[in-house]
Amino acid sequence: MKIQQFRYASDNLAYLVYEGRDAVAIDAGAVDEILAFAEARKLAIRSVANTHTHADHTVGNRRLLEATGAEFLDCRRVPHGRHLPVGGGGITIYRTPGHMPDCVTFQAEGALITGDTLFNGTVGNCFSGDLKSFFESIRFLMGFDPATLIFAGHDYVRESMAFARSIEPDNPAIEGYLANYDPLHVVSALGDEFAVNPFLRFNDPAMIRILEARGLPTATEFERWQSLMEVY
Numbered sequence: 001m002k003i004q005q006f007r008y009a010s011d012n013l014a015y016l017v018y019e020g021r022d023a024v025a026i027d028a029g030a031v032d033e034i035l036a037f038a039e040a041r042k043l044a045i046r047s048v049a050n051t052h053t054h055a056d057h058t059v060g061n062r063r064l065l066e067a068t069g070a071e072f073l074d075c076r077r078v079p080h081g082r083h084l085p086v087g088g089g090g091i092t093i094y095r096t097p098g099h100m101p102d103c104v105t106f107q108a109e110g111a112l113i114t115g116d117t118l119f120n121g122t123v124g125n126c127f128s129g130d131l132k133s134f135f136e137s138i139r140f141l142m143g144f145d146p147a148t149l150i151f152a153g154h155d156y157v158r159e160s161m162a163f164a165r166s167i168e169p170d171n172p173a174i175e176g177y178l179a180n181y182d183p184l185h186v187v188s189a190l191g192d193e194f195a196v197n198p199f200l201r202f203n204d205p206a207m208i209r210i211l212e213a214r215g216l217p218t219a220t221e222f223e224r225w226q227s228l229m230e231v232y
């Protein structure tokens, strides 16, 4: 399974997941680039899907569907664990509500396409208002192998590392994370996120000490996550 990333509208990230001649487009805002890429490799785009229904992620749907005749996969109606065949393999789709109620994450072998749920370096805003579901979604994603690659819906790496540094100025992992940052190919391993992403560090002793020093609730992991989400 291969994953091609396309940047559009300054910090949005679109994806084409493909194997053999079959491809699936996810948050395909970079329509012209995606069509050119597919044509050059003789790929047939079978499905057009989104990580959630925010307009900056769905903006390419109509044109791409018209150009390819692909099936539209509605993220509002996909059941948790739905398998989508691609070439000889496939993608599994998981419901990961929180940023929005309709957020889903796509797993393609050792990679996750996380939309605005989990970014490289941070997490999305909780526009659903359901912080508990968001926490459970993040907890679910944290259960994947640390080598899993994270492909997100936006490139917020620089801002999120400036923010991470403001919370944890002594975190030695931040510098190395920034040294690996490439705006032309924005990706990190889940294990890197455990080291730098403040919103995945609610069980790290260094982060717990920081929350305690601020007098924030730290008794349970949800309390610690809530403290991070509400304060920062």
Ligand SMILES: [Fe+2]
Binding pocket: 052, 054, 099, 116
């Ligand atoms: Fe969004």
